[in-house]
Amino acid sequence: MTDQKPALRLEGIVKTFPGVRALDGVSFAVQPGEVHALMGENGAGKSTLMKVLGGIYQPEEGRIFIDERETVMRGPLEAKANGVMFIHQELSLAEEISVAENIYLGELPRKSFGRVDWATLYARTDAILQKLKVSFNARTRVGDLSIANQQMVEIARALTVDAKAVIFDEPTASLTDAEKSVLFDVIADLRAQGVGIIYISHRMEEIFKITDRISVLRDGAYRGTLETAKTDEDEITRMMIGRSLDLTRTHAPVDLGPVALRVEGLSCGDLFQDASFEVREGEVLGFYGLVGAGRTEIAETLFGLRKPTAGRIFLKGEEVTITSPIDAIQKGISLVPESRKEQGLVLGMNCRDNMTLPQVGDLTAGPFVSDGAEISIYDQYRDRLQIKSPSWRTTVGNLSGGNQQKIVIGKWLSMRPEVLIVDEPTRGIDVGSKSEIHNLLRELAKQGYAVIVISSEMPEVLHVSDRIVAMYHGRVMREFTAEEVTEDSLIQAISGIEGSAA
Structure with missing residues (x-):
């Protein structure tokens, strides 16, 4: 497999943000027909690397190759045009329109005078949905679907183009066991067609079930690639976090x-x-x-x-x-909910305000909220739970998943x-x-x-x-x-x- 020309290759990618070197000369390649896991702790650089590949971020250094042809990704549409498809963990669907319109958004089939060819649109979509063995159809409003079925709509998008590489980011987070089985069948079909698969997941049992090779990032740097059949969870864990x-x-x-x-x-x-x-x-x-x-x-x-x-x-x-x-x-009674991002946090607010949100009415000084009281609560639970954040002013959406979860737990612990x-x-x-x-x-x-x-x-x-x-x-x-x-x-x-x- 490694003697083939890579479907996708990144070479020496460097990306920095103020005060942080998020990617430090990372190189990575996936072969045609390979399922290649990309692993690392939250904050290791996986998402940043994929955003560089998708044109969302522009690297300071490094090059991207598709079928060994150097390519500059200036945005998501350009990535798609080059055969790179993303299945995002965070759903990016328009809930008020149909499944078919979401899947072909921006590429709706047209008839004369620019009119949408609805019959063709629905027929194409239903053909894809049949492969995914779902219970809904092309005309279903996305907002009426469960989170798991919305994830299946995201997956359906990857089947609409002649992809060179498909990136799955935590694709099973919302799926039942039956839906996972269908997803793995889809991945097997893509693999048989020679598509390179990048599979990002924290679930070790999935990694060892479906992947051929595993590459590990730690602290923004590439730590190595191993054949899945020749390694084990303990070795991968040591590569990811530096210890067993x-x-x-x-x-x-x-x-x-x-x-x-x-x-x-x-x-x-x-x-x-x-x-x-x-x-x-x-x-x-x-x-x-x-x-x-x-x-x-x-x-x-x-x-x-x-x-x-x-x-x-x-x-x-x-x-x-x-x-x-x-x-x-x-x-x-306090509840840390199943979905921290949708039910437990206000992602655009800072760490302190998220921490004190349930009791903000009790932290007033006259008509105003007491900054000192809020900061005191945040500092107490930051130290107690060992929350890693540059400051209380940091937007909580920029924290790693583990630190976001600690913010939610701290919020409810502060209610005693x-x-x-x-x-x-x-x-x-x-x-x-x-x-x-x-x-x-x-x-x-x-x-x-x-x-x-x-x-x-x-x-x-x-x-x-x-x-x-x-x-x-x-x-x-x-x-x-x-x-x-x-x-x-x-x-x-x-x-x-x-x-x-x-």
Whole structure:
């Protein structure tokens, strides 16, 4: 494979921002018909390198070659014209128009006098959608689709051109297992056609399943390329962060406090039914299940975002009724949501303002918000959570995923909750930051917080949890202690094979 002429090659790319050398002479190549992983911690330079390739950034030094022909990328349209397609992690769709119009935006087929050829547009789109085995059609309004289906629309864009290289940036972050399988089939088809695939993901199991080679960036510099079949997770991790990580469950059992939250027979329509569980002070209770099992919906009900149809909620032994998020916060429940960028942060605001947003009304000095009080809160949780940011003035959208997640956690810790619910705590976060978040959750439990962790990653839920609740189709199937749980028993429970057991 390496004897072929590369489909795409970057040579000596240098890109600097004020005070930061984001890319330091990076060279990278992908062969025709190859799936090539690009890995590194958040902030390692992966996104910057891809933005240089896509013409969004212009490098100070370096060259780009397509089929060994030197090319200057002056913008995304020029990248597309040269056969380079991007499947972005952050959706870039127009929600008010149809799937077909989004897929062919800027290139709508025309009839005489410039009129749109709707019949051709819809026929072409439906042909692509059939390959992706989706349940919607060309005429569907994008805003009516789930996040997962919107991601499939992004993927469909790559099938509209004769691509030389396709870049997938965290493409499975919002997909179910069935949708992931379809995506991997699409990648296999592109590969068979000789298209070079650049695959960016923090999910090691995907990297080792579908890629041929892995290139690693660290601190803006190229650290090497390895054949996937000849390496392992530990070697890749050492290249990414400069050290090995031990992700086995090593924390010792702790003396738990009283029950902080108890739920009896909680239901919410068809979303989940008859859920009963409890979590104690000093404990991490994990929730594990397939997408759609009802885990997030339970969290949203406890936080007042959904109205329960049955059941009772007790905080410190006292029955409570929670009617809204404000109600939940006042009663001592905080929720770090599944999507930090859409639900947990205001990306255009600075770190301090994001941190203090829920309590800004209590930080006033006369008619104005007290800057000193806000900065004091930010400084406290910046140090406590080891948030890496140049200053409180930094726009939170410019932070790495791990530091963004710490801002969200700090925001809710500053409200001094009794129960902290964290939904998908490390989604889209690199392996080094993931370890930091895991250690933080364990440390919060040690400090006496009752912590509920919802995760789609089995290693994560096994690593951080004292007990695990397994869910299937809206029902609690079984509860495990950390000592008794095995991967096999957990898989059986979330697949509906085992019923409730004591």
